[in-house]
Amino acid sequence: MKYLSTRGLAPLAGFEEVLLTGLAPDGGLYVPETWPVLTADEIAQLVGRPYAEVAARVIALFSGEAFNEAQLLEIARDVYGRFNHADIAPLTKVGAEDWILELYHGPTLAFKDFAMQFLGRLFDAVLARRGERLTIIAATSGDTGAAAIDALKACAHVDVVVLHPEGRVTDVQRRMMTCVHAANVQNIAVAGSFDDCQAIVKEMFADRNFVSKVRLGGVNSINWARIAAQTVYYFTAAAAITNAGEGVSFVVPTGNFGDIFAGYVAKKIGLNVDRLAVATNANDILHRAMTSGDYAPSGVAPTLSPSMDIQVASNFERLLFEVMGRDAEALRARMDDFKRDGAMRLSASERDAISADFLSYATSEDETIAEIRRHFEASGALIDPHTAVARAAAQALRQKGALNGKVVSLSTAHPAKFPDAVMQATGKTPELPPAHHDLFDRPEFMTNAANDTEAIKQAILAGVDQKE
Numbered sequence: 001m002k003y004l005s006t007r008g009l010a011p012l013a014g015f016e017e018v019l020l021t022g023l024a025p026d027g028g029l030y031v032p033e034t035w036p037v038l039t040a041d042e043i044a045q046l047v048g049r050p051y052a053e054v055a056a057r058v059i060a061l062f063s064g065e066a067f068n069e070a071q072l073l074e075i076a077r078d079v080y081g082r083f084n085h086a087d088i089a090p091l092t093k094v095g096a097e098d099w100i101l102e103l104y105h106g107p108t109l110a111f112k113d114f115a116m117q118f119l120g121r122l123f124d125a126v127l128a129r130r131g132e133r134l135t136i137i138a139a140t141s142g143d144t145g146a147a148a149i150d151a152l153k154a155c156a157h158v159d160v161v162v163l164h165p166e167g168r169v170t171d172v173q174r175r176m177m178t179c180v181h182a183a184n185v186q187n188i189a190v191a192g193s194f195d196d197c198q199a200i201v202k203e204m205f206a207d208r209n210f211v212s213k214v215r216l217g218g219v220n221s222i223n224w225a226r227i228a229a230q231t232v233y234y235f236t237a238a239a240a241i242t243n244a245g246e247g248v249s250f251v252v253p254t255g256n257f258g259d260i261f262a263g264y265v266a267k268k269i270g271l272n273v274d275r276l277a278v279a280t281n282a283n284d285i286l287h288r289a290m291t292s293g294d295y296a297p298s299g300v301a302p303t304l305s306p307s308m309d310i311q312v313a314s315n316f317e318r319l320l321f322e323v324m325g326r327d328a329e330a331l332r333a334r335m336d337d338f339k340r341d342g343a344m345r346l347s348a349s350e351r352d353a354i355s356a357d358f359l360s361y362a363t364s365e366d367e368t369i370a371e372i373r374r375h376f377e378a379s380g381a382l383i384d385p386h387t388a389v390a391r392a393a394a395q396a397l398r399q400k401g402a403l404n405g406k407v408v409s410l411s412t413a414h415p416a417k418f419p420d421a422v423m424q425a426t427g428k429t430p431e432l433p434p435a436h437h438d439l440f441d442r443p444e445f446m447t448n449a450a451n452d453t454e455a456i457k458q459a460i461l462a463g464v465d466q467k468e
């Protein structure tokens with residue numbers, strides 16, 4: 001299995017390199033050279049299998065010579081054995097043909113643990129083999145940082161630097177990052193938005209000198225290995241609720257387009273996925289792009305679902321690459337134009353190609369609060385605001401007749417990560433699971449920084465120098 005860059009100017013790469021570097025050297029995103037395929041029989045054999053076995057089976061399609069299925073199974077058993085629920089990704093029925101897929105039973109209570117815990121193990125294995133050290137840098141809108149830190153804090157061969165937008169993550173989200181005290185972890189609060197943090201990380205990767213000096217690697221949602229790990233729960237969910245050959249739709253609370261792109265990959269490699277619905281909050285660039293063709297960032301508005309307060313959805317480039325017939329040269333020109341103009345237009349044929357698989361809906365703040373309340377009144381259970389964005393979208397799209405049959409909405413975070421929104425909607429304070437009971441008693445470790453790539457680079461270089 002080889003990977004090519006969406007921008008066509010990077011050499012083909014193997015899974016190890018794709019894992020370690022994240023972004024391709026030409027600024028593009030790695031995608032498999034050809035899509036592997038699971039046959040209907042092979043997919044039928046996944047029914048009833050433990051989560052770790054499905055994970056090893058699916059991820060082995062992408063890991064080439066770097067990891068075989070038996071090695072992946074050992075890692076998957078360890079990693080998912082640390083989750084707080086025996087089913088790892090349990091489904092809850094919430095309507096005649098509606099389910100919620102709970103993806104928040106990992107160590108940091110958000111779906112990002114699924115990929116990140118796995119990645120931490122893959123990194124350590126590959127770096128040990130190579131006798132190398134790596135600095136992982138991540139920009140976070142709240143949950144990636146905590147997931148990365150938890151996954152990497154025990155890695156012998158990895159340093160981790162996390163940039164978060166100062167004051168734009170919840171206290172629980174911040175403390176899950178800053179209350180970890182480990183010699184290889186550095187938290188930086190940036191005076192800016194998540195998009196600013198993401199832009200800083202991109203600029204660092206564009207500086208080849210800096211990349212080689214600190215041996216920079218990425219775990220942001222553009223890392224292909226994360227996408228691969230996220231395809232797994234689409235398979236386990238479909239296996240649990242559909243009969244042979246039956247289709248199922250997924251509604252995905254979307255920010256960087258990573259999680260929903262994993263659903264698209266599941267479809268590409270053989271799963272019978274009916275529709276994939278992008279659910280956004282008020283930061284609705286993807287919804288606007290899909291309905292009007294205008295992919296035009298308009299400034300980030302803080303919302304109740306901060307992990308989706310994103311304008312430029314990095315992984316959308318992977319879908320564009322597919323709908324442009326994998327024409328890397330045309331895509332590269334497109335992305336150059338986008339950089340110059342700050343916006344782009346999707347052609348009619350591109351929009352048609354996208355709408356063959358995707359739907360979209362933008363859930364307002366009022367609808368989010370109303371859905372948390374409605375869900376609580378109907379079931380007695382609390383859901384987090386990201387889950388509410390998806391559930392509100394699922395109901396609205398079903399009502400419009402755009403979604404039919406079995407529908408799974410992804411529940412991406414534990415309600416206790418977003419207590420203010422839940423309190424505002426229901427008057428209830430969601431309780432943190434026992435593993436996090438002392439979160440607010442622990443000291444925090446972080447530094448503050450201006451929205452200035454050069455200054456942050458210097459701080460990271462100083463930290464790396466100390467270790468040498």
Ligand SMILES: *Cc1c(COP(=O)(O)O)cnc(C)c1O
Binds near residue numbers: 112255258386412
């Ligand atoms: C990251 C995140 C999302 C968005 O996922 P993308 O892969 O960026 O689209 C949704 N919900 C929660 C809770 C998240 O942490």
